[in-house]
Amino acid sequence: MGMTFAEKVLGKAAGYAVKAGDVVTVEPHFCMSHDNAAPIAKTFRKIGVPKVWKPDHLVFILDHAIPAPTDEHAVNHKEIREFVEEQGIPHFYDVTSKGGVCHQKMCEEGFALPGLIIIGSDSHTCTYGAYGAFSTGIGRSEMAAAWATGKIWFRVPESLKITVKGKFNKGVSAKDLILKIIGDIKADGADYMSVEFHGPAISEMTLAERMTLCNMGIEMGAKNAVCPPDQKVLDAIRGIEKTNEWEAIWADEDAVYAKELTYDLGELVPCVAKPHTVDNYAPIEEVKGTKIHQAFLGSCTNARIEDLRLAADILKGKEVAVRTIVIPASWRVYRQALDEGLLEIFLDAGCVITNPGCGPCMGNHEGILAPGEACISTANRNFKGRMGNKDSFIYLASPMTVAASALKGEIADPREVL
Amino acid sequence: MEQNVLRGKAWVFTDDVDTDLIYHNKYLAETDPKKMAQYSFEYYPGKEKFAKEAKPGDFVVAGRNFGTGSSREHAVYCLKELGIPVVLAESFARIYYRNAINNGYPVLFVKGLSDAIKEGKIQDGDELEVNISTGEIKDLTNGHTFHGDAVTDLEKDIMASGGLIEYLKAQAAKK
Numbered sequence: 001m002g003m004t005f006a007e008k009v010l011g012k013a014a015g016y017a018v019k020a021g022d023v024v025t026v027e028p029h030f031c032m033s034h035d036n037a038a039p040i041a042k043t044f045r046k047i048g049v050p051k052v053w054k055p056d057h058l059v060f061i062l063d064h065a066i067p068a069p070t071d072e073h074a075v076n077h078k079e080i081r082e083f084v085e086e087q088g089i090p091h092f093y094d095v096t097s098k099g100g101v102c103h104q105k106m107c108e109e110g111f112a113l114p115g116l117i118i119i120g121s122d123s124h125t126c127t128y129g130a131y132g133a134f135s136t137g138i139g140r141s142e143m144a145a146a147w148a149t150g151k152i153w154f155r156v157p158e159s160l161k162i163t164v165k166g167k168f169n170k171g172v173s174a175k176d177l178i179l180k181i182i183g184d185i186k187a188d189g190a191d192y193m194s195v196e197f198h199g200p201a202i203s204e205m206t207l208a209e210r211m212t213l214c215n216m217g218i219e220m221g222a223k224n225a226v227c228p229p230d231q232k233v234l235d236a237i238r239g240i241e242k243t244n245e246w247e248a249i250w251a252d253e254d255a256v257y258a259k260e261l262t263y264d265l266g267e268l269v270p271c272v273a274k275p276h277t278v279d280n281y282a283p284i285e286e287v288k289g290t291k292i293h294q295a296f297l298g299s300c301t302n303a304r305i306e307d308l309r310l311a312a313d314i315l316k317g318k319e320v321a322v323r324t325i326v327i328p329a330s331w332r333v334y335r336q337a338l339d340e341g342l343l344e345i346f347l348d349a350g351c352v353i354t355n356p357g358c359g360p361c362m363g364n365h366e367g368i369l370a371p372g373e374a375c376i377s378t379a380n381r382n383f384k385g386r387m388g389n390k391d392s393f394i395y396l397a398s399p400m401t402v403a404a405s406a407l408k409g410e411i412a413d414p415r416e417v418l
Numbered sequence: 419m420e421q422n423v424l425r426g427k428a429w430v431f432t433d434d435v436d437t438d439l440i441y442h443n444k445y446l447a448e449t450d451p452k453k454m455a456q457y458s459f460e461y462y463p464g465k466e467k468f469a470k471e472a473k474p475g476d477f478v479v480a481g482r483n484f485g486t487g488s489s490r491e492h493a494v495y496c497l498k499e500l501g502i503p504v505v506l507a508e509s510f511a512r513i514y515y516r517n518a519i520n521n522g523y524p525v526l527f528v529k530g531l532s533d534a535i536k537e538g539k540i541q542d543g544d545e546l547e548v549n550i551s552t553g554e555i556k557d558l559t560n561g562h563t564f565h566g567d568a569v570t571d572l573e574k575d576i577m578a579s580g581g582l583i584e585y586l587k588a589q590a591a592k593k
Contacts, residue, residue, distance in 0.1 A: 023572065039449060047583055064446075072447035123489040123513055139491045139517035145582050153572065187434050188483035192512050221483065223512055277434055362443040362488075383438040383487060385461045390442075 002252025004159040005226050006194035009134040009249055011156075013117055020158045020258070027150050029245060030057055030111050032120035034102045035064040036140060038076035040121060041083040043144035052087050053150035059111055060084060061093040061102035066357045068095075069365040091242075100330025100356040103127040103300040107211065108332055110240030114229035115247040119143070119152055124300050124380065126217040130210035131237065132229025132248060134194075137218060157194040157223045158258035159251075164201040166265040171415035173310065174209035175302060175378070175398035176271050177263060178216045183273070183281025185261070191221035193258065196251055201265050202227050207236055208306040215301045216380050219278040270414055272376070273396040276384040284401065284413045293373040295320065295406035297351075297399055298327030299361045302378035305336045307399040312342040314403035314417055315349040321409030324351040325367045327359040351406075363388030376405045422551040424503050425558075426475040428544040429468060433481035433532055437488040437514070441496050454492050455499035474501025477546050481507065481532035484525075485514025491521065498523045504550060506566065508532040519573045522581035526553055526566035534562065 003011070004020070011018040013026035033040055037060045044052070052058060060080060068074035077095070084092045091111075093099040103124055106112045114132030119125065121143040128135035138152070146152050162181065182189070195217050202210065210227045217225025227233075229248040237246075272287055274280040297303065297311050308328060326346050328334040334356055337343050346353055360367030361379040368388035369375055375387060375394050382394035397405070400414035407417065439462045441454065448454050459468040478497060484507035485493055494517045497505065504524045508531040518525045526548075534540050544559040553566030579585035 036446075042449070043583060047586055070447065076447065121489060123487065137489045137513055139489050139494075139513060139520060141491060141520045141582050142516060145520075145586055149586060187486050188509060188511070191483065191509060218487075221486065221511060277436070279434075362446075364443070364446075381436075381438075381487065383436045384463075385438050385442055385444075388444060390461045 001256060002254035004194065004255040004257065005196055005249065005251040006134065006157050006159055006224070008251070009115055009117065010154060012115070012249070018156045020156050022156045023153060024156060025151050025153045026117055028057070028119045028146060028152055029116040029243060030059055030118045031143060031146050032059045032061065032102060032106055032118065032122070032125060033143060034061055034122055035073065035076055036121050037083065038079040040140045040143050041079060043141055044147050047144065047148045049148040052147040055087050055089045056091065058089050058147065059091040059106065060089060061105050062095055062099065063102045063357045064362070065364040066095045066355070097331045100332065101300045101303070101358060103215065104304065104329035104333070107131060108330060110237055110242045113237055113241055113243065113246035114233060115249040116245065119146060123218045124215050126222060126225050127211050127215040127300060129214035129217065129224055129226035130207055131233050132226060134224055134226065136224045155192070157192055159194045159196055159255070160190050161196050161198055161257040161260045163199040163260070163262045164197060164265065165199050166201055166267070168265045168268070171270050171400055171413070171418050172265070172268050173398045173400060174205060174212040176268050177265065178213050179271050179273050179281055179396065180268055181263065182216065182220045182279045185220055187219065187277060187279045188221045190217070193222050195222045195225040197225070197227045203230060206306055207232060208304040211304065212301055219380060270398065270401050272401065272411065273382055275382050275393040275395065278380070278382060278396065287395065287411045288413055290411040291374065292376050292405055292410060293322055294367060294369060294375040295322055295324040295402050296360060296367060296375055296377040296379065297402050298325065298359050299379035300329065301380040302399050303327055303329035303333065305333050307378065308333070308337050308342050311399040311403035312345040314400060314414060315407065316345050318349055318407055320350045320406040322406060324406040325360065326351045326353045328356050330356050360387050362386060376402050376411060378402050422549055424475065424548045424550065426477050426503070426546060427473070428477050428479045428540060428542060428546050429465065429472060430535055430540060430542050431462070431465070431478065431480040432535065434483045434486055435462070435480050436486045437490055437493045440485065440493040441490060443488070446490060446492065448492065451495045451499040454496040458496040458500055469500065472500055472502065476502060477548065478502050478505045479531065479535070479540060480505065481535050482509045484510050486511040489513045491517045494518050494521050494523050504548060506531065506548065506555060519576055520582035522577045522579065522584070524550055524577060528555060528564050528566040530564060534564065
């Protein structure tokens, strides 16, 4: 009987064959933390182990509130710098022009590699499945324990196979696909599961598009989400690998799945997730004309160069009707956007460009909403109050839909401006 | 009454209660559990006064996918600190569940709870009797009973130690 991706990766790490339902204890290849490395360090000290198990297996990337907007954040950052120094942690991305959103950095710096087990103290750690890694978000206590012991337990998850075929129509992108899937199977539709994306349309997709899909795996409850480690992945990681322990691992043809779904890209339309849940799917027709007060193009879901190009294409030579915040996913993306003239297009259109980081996505700073205001956003969550005010409204959409809506000041169909 | 049989009032929530509703991201920089407790469910419509009015020993009762969203452990700490002895839900989001176990905080998976809430069979203020060992739940106000799943052995060990960190300390001390 064939094995799923999760069974193969966890079995390899455990050193014996495993199947869904087994509990294994494994050593993670990388442990990623962002600004929450500070409270984790506090918990770590309580364990009584003086040194972390392997300093070079820890990766710290500041992104949630940078540069520090409050004294609490500033203290957190300071504590992280002190911990990095004390423990000799080599992989630290501070508030500099080498940084960016943690999940973007993990991929562009060669930490996200096929077949690796990566844990992160952030729920969107599942993003690295785009590079064929088994990656999942965990809590802070668990991360502190992993720093101390180099071990983490997992229940080998059941798997959901999603086969994707066909081609996107004009104005439709990976974000529309993942919002449709989550709308169909709901916020707990893949609870505890490993989601595998298969099919010719996934092979056609760029790594940026695959990252958008895997990033939102958690929004359907998944433990991890993953795409095949094909030639595109191998090309992307060549020369930047932070370890040579990786191996391209993929599910067997005859693997057994708890559930299987098939999608045809040709049947998709531009869409949004309405407030206040990610599974509140609506085709663009249903929400077109809804007044918005802010547009946000950013976050670990949709702020890569490919996303910025799609938005710039729509904004070029025009002017936005509402305040529009653009936050490239990393300074590398920022520079590339600068070189390609995209930042100039955004500036000419009236957008505000801020430094790479999470920005307003979880309501820390740089674009908090007022009561009664609505924002259309390329991020991954629209929970009540997510952008800082509980009486505001967040619509999730693709970069194209966000750009088209920014121009009109209301939710708009990108097909009408392309 | 046995120690594992608890009595308290029900505070009833819907399906898909996300981490921002339990503990809003605005307070993420907070590190004092006592302060965290004051913010519990502040963003949940109709339950804004939960933190003030819930009494130690009251129960949080919810539908499917409780704790969906962020990995923040504040969403566990705040309820634990308030003295809510256990969360009863049809199901839990994966990270919330792990965070609860790892902090020695019991959660019970209770079949049929989501529908029972929607049908009004269990309501705010109902007096509940919960047996943590067997998972049996009696709604003493309206007579319905529910059955929760027992936890696994590893989870029991971690919870018996008071959480993952305490568990690891105990393991290390044994060596």
